[in-house]
Amino acid sequence: MEIDTQFDLLIIGGGLVGASLACALADTSLKVAVVEKHVHSELNYGSYDDRSVALAYGTRVLFENIGLWSSISKNAEKISSIHISQRGRLGVAQLDHQQLGVAALGYVIENRLLGQALYRRLQAASNIKIISPALVTGITQENGQRLTAISLDNINRTIQSKLVIAADGAESSVRKWTVMETSEKxxxxxxxxxxxxxxxxxxxxxxxxxxxxxxxxxxxxxxxxxxxxxxxxxxxxxxxxxxxxxxxxxxxxxxxxxxxxxxxxxxxxxxxxxxxxxxxxxKLVQVKPGATERIALVGNAAHTLHPVAGQGFNLGVRDVMTLAELLLEAGLNGLDIGSQSILQRYQQARQRDYKRVIHSTDTLALLFTYRFKPVQLVRSAGMLLLDVIPGVSTMLARRAMGLSGRMPRLDYD
Ligand SMILES: Cc1cc2nc3c(=O)[nH]c(=O)nc-3n(C[C@H](O)[C@H](O)[C@H](O)COP(=O)(O)OP(=O)(O)OC[C@H]3O[C@@H](n4cnc5c(N)ncnc54)[C@H](O)[C@@H]3O)c2cc1C
CATH class of the missing domain: 3.30.9.10 (D-Amino Acid Oxidase, subunit A, domain 2)
Known part of the structure; x- marks a missing residue:
């Protein structure tokens, strides 16, 4: 495969999150490469296994902003209400879309069908190059550029870019190469x-x-x-x-x-x-905040969560839409997209959302497994509270739907 060696942005990993970022940048002035170690068209690796994903309502809004929702929605089923119960105990809570005045609380789609919609968009975009199957084997820095070594058809090549995005999942090699401090549970x-x-x-x-x-x-x-x-x-x-x-x-x-x-x-x-x-x-994987030169982390590379609340990919979509917004704004203003100030703004913009989602997901994952009596009473009371006080369930549902906090805009047309 003949490939250019100079790009504005190089995304390592064409899973759900890397591909979503590339879609957010499709047909813009940025020249983007996506390097994926598997044959991307087969959609049978990593993100694209037999799983389905629950998309929060806020994720729908973000995909709508980049013109992708209509091709996703035809294969998605809407969630009108959520029924929450606890085995062997009192207390059932029910959240309904009408309480919140939205068309649905979320949507469920098979990962592979979501992947198809993303890759169709990427293949139609003139500024995106998908390089696959190709393995990224290392990254270095030289003269204000990132040099990324890839192995393609068993031949080693080097690609230069102003910025590298690590979308290489929970076991991220980029994190290891750049010695980022990580905690795991x-x-x-x-x-x-x-x-x-x-x-x-x-x-x-x-x-x-x-x-x-x-x-x-x-x-x-x-x-x-x-x-x-x-x-x-x-x-x-x-x-x-x-x-x-x-x-x-x-x-x-x-x-x-x-x-x-x-x-x-x-x-x-x-x-x-x-x-x-x-x-x-x-497991839970968290990366200590701190911008690394000309590198940004998105999706599971930045945070891997328990699936209890179906928040991992939704959090990743908010990463990529926030990042895309900052990069396009920098491009419009003639700024260097890999500069430290842009990466710091990205990090700062994401920290609050990370803390909130990681904390609530972690608490939920553990709370219901404790066998200690007072904890059992508290959670039964919590379930009743959820159902009895409408404001509580509405607030929790808005958060789970990805509708609290600022939404990235991405309306530059
Ligand atoms: C059981 C379960 C259920 C879930 N349900 C939900 C849900 O309902 N809602 C929700 O929001 N989230 C859910 N999640 C979380 C969601 O699946 C993940 O957040 C999402 O798949 C992460 O995507 P990613 O692109 O960041 O990482 P990955 O899917 O891991 O993709 C990383 C990609 O990088 C590639 N790669 C890695 N290293 C290299 C390299 N050196 N060179 C080239 N390519 C490389 C890999 O091949 C892969 O394609 C669930 C997770 C689990 C486990």
Missing amino acids: DYQQTAIICNVTPEYPHNNIAYERFTDAGPLAFLPLPDFVAGEDAQSRCSVVWTVSPSQADSIMKLPDAEFLQQLQACFGLRLGTLQRTGQRTAYPL
């Missing part, structure tokens, strides 16, 4: 994901059920249509201990469905079919 929990067909339609309700082992979510997916036949589907994220996960993963489908049913109950009738299961060990 192992939750000792594993998320098992799969799609199931329940007896009754989901009616656009998302269910979040807290159990002693961890949370269990059933998210509404678009129906599976085969000829005249349409089957309701839910995306399941079931969090259990690592040892439970080992045995659950080995169960035949029928026994797996029985155990899932025992945990979830009969809200959607009998669970009839399941798709393939995949297991994800869960």
